Amino acid sequence: MKNLIRYVVTRALLTIPMLLILLTIVFVVVRVMPGDPVSSMLGGHAPQSVIDQKKEELGLNRPLIVQYGDYLMQICRLDFGESMILHQKVLDAIGDKIPATIELTFFGMIITLLVGVPLGAYAADKRRSAQDYAIRLYGIVIYCIPVYWLGLMLQMIFGVWMDILPVAGRTGARVFVSTFEKTGFYTLDTLLVRDFEAFADVMLHLVLPSVTLGLVLSGIFIRLTRANMLDVLKSDYILAAEARGIRHRRVVYKHAILNAFVPILTMMGLQVALLMAGAVLTESTFSWPGMGRLLLERIYLRDYPTIQGIIVIFALIVAFVSLIVDIIYALVDPRVRY
Amino acid sequence: MTEDNILQIKNLHVRFPIHIGTVRAVDDVSLSIRRGEVMGLVGESGCGKSTLGFSILKLLRPPGEISAGQILYNDRDVVSMGEKELLSFRGRQVSMIFQDPLTSLNPLFRVGDQFVEAIRTHEPEVKPREAWARAEQTLKHLGIAPERLVEYPHQMSGGMRQRIMIGMGLVLNPGLLIADEPTTALDVIVEAQFLDLLNRLRQEFNLTILLISHNLGIVAQMADRVTVMYGGRIVESGSALDLFGNPRHPYTQGLLASIPNIKLDQPELRTMPGAPPDLVDPPPGCVFAPRCPQVMERCRRHRPEEFNVSGMRVACWLYDN
Numbered sequence: 001m002k003n004l005i006r007y008v009v010t011r012a013l014l015t016i017p018m019l020l021i022l023l024t025i026v027f028v029v030v031r032v033m034p035g036d037p038v039s040s041m042l043g044g045h046a047p048q049s050v051i052d053q054k055k056e057e058l059g060l061n062r063p064l065i066v067q068y069g070d071y072l073m074q075i076c077r078l079d080f081g082e083s084m085i086l087h088q089k090v091l092d093a094i095g096d097k098i099p100a101t102i103e104l105t106f107f108g109m110i111i112t113l114l115v116g117v118p119l120g121a122y123a124a125d126k127r128r129s130a131q132d133y134a135i136r137l138y139g140i141v142i143y144c145i146p147v148y149w150l151g152l153m154l155q156m157i158f159g160v161w162m163d164i165l166p167v168a169g170r171t172g173a174r175v176f177v178s179t180f181e182k183t184g185f186y187t188l189d190t191l192l193v194r195d196f197e198a199f200a201d202v203m204l205h206l207v208l209p210s211v212t213l214g215l216v217l218s219g220i221f222i223r224l225t226r227a228n229m230l231d232v233l234k235s236d237y238i239l240a241a242e243a244r245g246i247r248h249r250r251v252v253y254k255h256a257i258l259n260a261f262v263p264i265l266t267m268m269g270l271q272v273a274l275l276m277a278g279a280v281l282t283e284s285t286f287s288w289p290g291m292g293r294l295l296l297e298r299i300y301l302r303d304y305p306t307i308q309g310i311i312v313i314f315a316l317i318v319a320f321v322s323l324i325v326d327i328i329y330a331l332v333d334p335r336v337r338y
Numbered sequence: 339m340t341e342d343n344i345l346q347i348k349n350l351h352v353r354f355p356i357h358i359g360t361v362r363a364v365d366d367v368s369l370s371i372r373r374g375e376v377m378g379l380v381g382e383s384g385c386g387k388s389t390l391g392f393s394i395l396k397l398l399r400p401p402g403e404i405s406a407g408q409i410l411y412n413d414r415d416v417v418s419m420g421e422k423e424l425l426s427f428r429g430r431q432v433s434m435i436f437q438d439p440l441t442s443l444n445p446l447f448r449v450g451d452q453f454v455e456a457i458r459t460h461e462p463e464v465k466p467r468e469a470w471a472r473a474e475q476t477l478k479h480l481g482i483a484p485e486r487l488v489e490y491p492h493q494m495s496g497g498m499r500q501r502i503m504i505g506m507g508l509v510l511n512p513g514l515l516i517a518d519e520p521t522t523a524l525d526v527i528v529e530a531q532f533l534d535l536l537n538r539l540r541q542e543f544n545l546t547i548l549l550i551s552h553n554l555g556i557v558a559q560m561a562d563r564v565t566v567m568y569g570g571r572i573v574e575s576g577s578a579l580d581l582f583g584n585p586r587h588p589y590t591q592g593l594l595a596s597i598p599n600i601k602l603d604q605p606e607l608r609t610m611p612g613a614p615p616d617l618v619d620p621p622p623g624c625v626f627a628p629r630c631p632q633v634m635e636r637c638r639r640h641r642p643e644e645f646n647v648s649g650m651r652v653a654c655w656l657y658d659n
Contacts (some may be wrong), residue, residue, distance in 0.1 A: 062605050236441040243395055244456045245429035248421075289437065334490040335445060 004330065008323065008336035015160070015319040023075065027068055030304050033170050035085040036060065037302045058084050071308070081305040085298075090309035093294060096238060098313065100170060101290035104213065104282065105275045106207050109268070111205035111214025112275075116221025117257070117264065124229030125252045135222060143219030147278050151212040151285035158208060166205050168287040175201045190221065190292030209286040215279050217271060224267050235259075262333050269325035273318045340471030343370040343410075344513055344546050345394065345432075350407035352386070359618040361391040363402065365570040371514065376547045376562030378578065380593075381555060384614055386570040391516045394548070395428050412513065424519065430460045433507035437519040439500035443491035449502055450487030456506050475507040478493040480535065497528035501535065507544065511517050516548045521556060533560060554597060558582050561579045566590050569615040569625030589626045624655070634657060 038054045039046075049312045055061045057072070073083055080090040125137040142150075159167035171177055172184055175198045185205070190199035233256055241251045277279065280292030287293075291310055298306040330336045345565040352364035354366050371377045381387045381447060392398050394409055396416050407639045409416040411431060420429060429619065438440045453473035454466055464472075468527060476485035480501045489497055500520060507515055517536070521529040533556060539545060551557050558578060574587040585591045592610040611658035619629055627637040645657040 052391060071555065119502055236436050236438055237444040239397065239399075240434075240436055240442045240503070241444065243397055243434045244459065245427070246459050247425060253442050255447075259444070318421050335492045 001134045003338045004183075006325070008327070011323050011326070014132045014315070019315060022315050023072070023308065024068075024309050027071060030302070030307050031064065033302070035302050038302060040300070041085055071305075075312070080309040083298075083303050083306050085301045085303045085306075090235065090306050093306055094291065095285065096184070096315055097289060097291045097294045099186075099290060100288060101283070102277055103185055103187060103206065103210055103275075104271070104288060104290060105279050107210035108213035108217070108275055108279070108282075109271075111210055112217040112221055112271075113268075115176065115214065115260075116218040117225050119218070120222040120225025121229050121249065121257050121260070124226045124233060135281065136226070137272055139219040139222035141219075142215055145216060146215050146284045147212060147281040150216060151208070151282060153206050154212055155285075165208050165274060167208060170202065170205050170289060171198070172201050172205065209282050211290055212285070213275065213282045216278060217275060218269065221264065221267070224264055227262050229256055232256045258332065262329065265325050265328060265332065269322035272321040276314050290298075342368045342373045344373045344412060345369075346408075346410040347390075348410070350390070350393060351405045351407065352398065352402060353405045354402045355620075356548055358402065360572050361619060362618045363617060365617075367407075367567075367570075367572050368574065369565055369575070370534055371546060372563075373513075373546055374544050375562040376549055378557035378564040378566065379423075379548060379550045380552060380557050380564060382552055382593075382614060386565045386617075387552075387567050388518050388599040390567070391434065391550050393520050393549065394514075394516060395432060395434060397426055397428065397434075402509060420587055426460065429456060429512070431512055432514045432516060433512040433519060434516040435500070435503045435507050436518050438490075438523045439496050440523065442503050443499060445491055447495070448490055448626060453470065453487065453506060453509060457509060460510055472509060473505075477502075480505050481538075488604075495528075497524055497532060500524060500528075500532055504539070506560075508539065508545075511543070513548045514548065518550045518551065519552070520549075521553070522551075529556070531654070535653065536560065538658050541579050551618070554582075554593065567591070569573050569618055571625055572651075572653065573626065574650065574652045574654075580648075580650055586650060586657065587626075587654050588630045588632050588646050588656070591632075592629075624653075639643035 037058065038051055038060065042050060042054065052061070056172060059067060071081070081092075082089055083093065086093075101147065119138075123132045155167040158165040164184050166172060178271070180186070180193045180195055182189050182192060187199065189200055190196070197331035229252075233252070238251060238256055238281065241255050242248065246255075266282040276292075279290065280295060283290045284296060286312050291313070295307065297312045300309070345544070347369045350364055350367045353400050354361040354363055354475055362371055365386075367386075367390060369377075369390075378419070379387045379390065389398070389402065392402075394416065395409075396404070396409075396419065398404070404417050407417065416424075416427065437597065444451065447455075450470055450473055453476070454469040456474060457469040458464055460471075468489070469500060472623065473487055477484045478488060481651050482498060482501060482505075486494065491502075495500065500523075501644075504515075505522075521532055522537075524532060536547070537560065540547060547560075549557060549560055561578045562579045563576065564578045565586065566581070574585065574590050581590065581595065589610075596606070596608050596610060598607055610629055615621060615625045615628070621638065623639045624630070624633075624637045624639075624642050627633050630637065634655060640655075641653045642653045643658070644651050644653045646652075647657050
């Protein structure tokens with residue numbers, strides 16, 4: 001336990017240099033991009049004097065290194081600054097949108113695991129059968145499909161043709177968000193006020209976006225689970241379990257799958273980054289009011305502080321999740337010690 | 339003479355179809371094991387002895403399959419058993435312990451839970467707590483503190499894990515224990531302790547053991563009767579005393595001669611020339627003919643019959659008279 005705490009603290013401290021590097025890259029990249037907040041705000045035909053005045057106001061006329069130093073100092077005080085376009089604190093903008101994104105990625109991950117792990121395990125068990133080839137083919141194809149294309153197809157099939165699922169937004173017209181909103185996690189909020197009708201509506205709206213996101217990533221998990229299962233199924237303890245007369249299904253789906261799960265956990269930690277990237281696209285496709293859409297909007301507006309802020313938050317989430325994954329490791333595998 | 343055979347293997351063939359042909363891992367093997375005896379099965383790596391062991395549980399890894407023959411356990415044919423019958427047969431009637439104790443236990447489950455699972459698989463009416471108590475009893479028998487049941491396999495030494503494997507093999511009182519190279523992964527001292535334990539358990543439980551090993555020393559020490567396999571076939575079998583004292587088959591003679599002896603003043607190790615046969619395309623006559631120092635013309639063309647030579651069965655044309 002003491003070792004675990006030491007490990008967590010070390011890991012947390014290690015994210016600081018990572019963030020510093022990331023911040024520097026983002027800081028430079030957004031400023032190297034063509035265009036700037038002033039021209040996006042004022043349009044291309046504003047008189048030079050107005051542009052200069054606005055730049056002075058925002059501090060963009062100072063040398064880059066000074067701006068950078070200022071920004072770092074600000075971040076050290078956990079102050080993400082204020083949007084250059086709107087009069088809104090960056091953290092407020094993010095705080096508004098982050099629950100939607102977390103909700104989406106959470107359900108996306110669940111779908112990924114529910115589809116990827118059992119299919120991968122099944123394919124490994126039935127190695128070289130028609131089912132195995134079919135599952136592997138599915139895994140490759142789904143991985144190659146762009147998120148937005150799959151999203152559009154699902155919208156067309158389930159939203160337009162069959163007309164059974166909503167295609168956009170987090171809630172329908174008959175649900176008033178203000179009656180339950182507390183944390184911003186609508187699934188949680190509706191349950192807290194026991195408004196089950198609203199809860200059902202929120203869940204329905206989650207189906208298509210999270211299925212889209214989850215399916216695209218399920219391909220990787222199928223391949224990973226299958227490869228690990230093949231290794232595990234070859235090991236002596238699997239044979240020994242079968243020699244003890246334990247049913248094959250139990251051997252595969254209890255003894256083997258748990259052993260194959262350890263590398264899958266690692267992948268889960270790493271996949272969160274991909275999931276976030278996928279969320280950006282999914283959110284645009286489904287008009288999901290989350291961080292991804294916010295990021296896209298603010299990139300168009302060249303809103304430097306908000307872009308930087310969002311990326312820092314994304315990085316923190318990824319770091320946090322991989323830390324959690326490392327801790328779960330120790331719970332699944334008794335051999336892991338910190 | 340009627341013998342009390344617990345296991346009778348009749349003309350067993352096991353094949354592994356692979357892309358370059360079919361490996362005849364076990365080729366027309368007949369063998370019987372009497373109740374209460376220790377049968378040693380020896381031979382070099384790849385001669386089919388482990389495959390034979392796995393066939394008894396009908397637990398061959400694909401693409402391996404039993405293509406012909408019978409395996410009669412108490413007069414029930416294992417080969418024709420269905421999946422359901424096999425489940426109650428494996429572990430309960432015949433149990434098996436493996437070469438590498440380090441990898442034979444699932445690393446993610448506590449040893450005790452693996453015991454409980456084994457017991458409750460065959461006796462679902464036993465409550466988990468009773469099963470645990472039975473596992474504790476078994477551990478005491480093996481000279482391991484019962485408290486260690488809560489540990490995970492990686493917290494135990496190799497020798498202890500092998501004893502645990504034995505315990506798990508015996509907790510259901512099976513009629514036959516197949517020990518596949520049980521001491522190969524253990525060091526010499528642990529090996530000796532393990533063999534002592536096996537001997538003791540054997541007397542206590544009146545165990546029947548099929549001891550598969552390439553180590554002639556431990557077979558000589560443990561076995562009542564010995565069967566020698568070469569190239570997927572049985573070349574010689576008989577009582578351990580006869581076989582080690584007066585081997586008849588040239589392969590057995592060569593095998594025994596190649597054991598290094600520290601007392602003899604040998605400048606070099608004695609080895610058998612040549613390599614084991616290709617089991618995809620074995621020699622047409624005797625599989626040992628290409629390496630045999632006493633090979634005759636007919637050995638290359640005709641597969642030797644089995645001859646009875648003063649109580650031993652020898653598959654060699656030398657004894658045809």
